[in-house]
Amino acid sequence: MSVTRIPEAQEYILHWGEMGSHWGVNRSVSQIHALLYLSDRPLHAEEICESLSLARSNVSTALKELQGYNIVRRTHVVGDRRDHFVAELDLWDMFMAIVAERKRREIDPIIARLGELSERMAGREEIPGHVRQRIGRMHEFISTLTGWYLQVRGLKKSTLIALMKLGSKVARFVPGSSTPNN
Amino acid sequence: MSVTRIPEAQEYILHWGEMGSHWGVNRSVSQIHALLYLSDRPLHAEEICESLSLARSNVSTALKELQGYNIVRRTHVVGDRRDHFVAELDLWDMFMAIVAERKRREIDPIIARLGELSERMAGREEIPGHVRQRIGRMHEFISTLTGWYLQVRGLKKSTLIALMKLGSKVARFVPGSSTPNN
């Protein structure tokens, strides 16, 4: 019996689906994720179809997508040869997995593209300086942010959580940042 | 004369528009932003229409949206009573403005919703414990992340940049995180 019978779980699933679509994630994909997240046992595709009234094929595609994000994985249930699926339950790991995949899909190609553009424009006097500069700056900016992310991502989970709990207190360790605000 | 004549600028604009649509931002909106970012002078709506071959109405809506994000602002040019528009050129400020607005629109409502749900389920024995727990944990997780963001956001820009340049070295200030990796 599925969590779908619980009105609050239903709401959660619908809301999660809604949210996904505002961040470029297919609604079915995020709904299925929400369902698996709330389920206390592995579900097979058929069950997901029924619970969310989605087409079998749709569920198949969505599950592949979720596995691509590394936030859902296949398992097997004894005496049942169908694939079953469970969601990552550690929210920190889930979050990091999503960020990593979005970076790979969305950010890395942008950096590559901006890099090409910058290089292609370098030294060409017929192109206004401000255009070259601004595209260059954008490239630099995104690269810097991404570099920071890569470094921080390499830290232990516990360290990261400790840093987060520190909040704005981290500023104490930056020389010459005595005034608290902008 | 518009930057649109430069093939590299064109590419930048198209690519930027493409990217926007992967993050839940209307293509016209992000294209217009890219155009203004590359322009060295304020543009009026009509110019934008021509440069990007968009309908006047479309441009109007998009400009309102960009102003809502606080990354484009109106200006006036002497001897011309039309509104002109310029983009925020400081990429850090731009980034922070976008994050702030997306938080307001997308994250805050989620937190509110999850809070309601958690509260509504509290103590109701007929709802499985794991469902209550997991929705509760999600609420807590997103709230924590957001809390951290709010704190960090309050720091001086220079401090933030200094922290970023520190990269993974910030871990030094966390007690007992001597081992470098997960």
Place this chain on the structure above:
DNA sequence: CATTTATTTCTGTAATTTCCGAAATTAATA
């Protein structure tokens, strides 16, 4: 105050994306 010009709102259409159902493929058991 009338006229011109800029801007926004509204509505129908076009384009894109999502999703279903059928067909094809793959895997598992006997």
Place this chain on the structure above:
DNA sequence: TATTAATTTCGGAAATTACAGAAATAAATG
């Protein structure tokens, strides 16, 4: 290897979203 069941792929229908053009509103100048 044949048979059955599970899964994936594919093409088109349905729904959503973006967009253009017209109409309405607002602002500015003479």
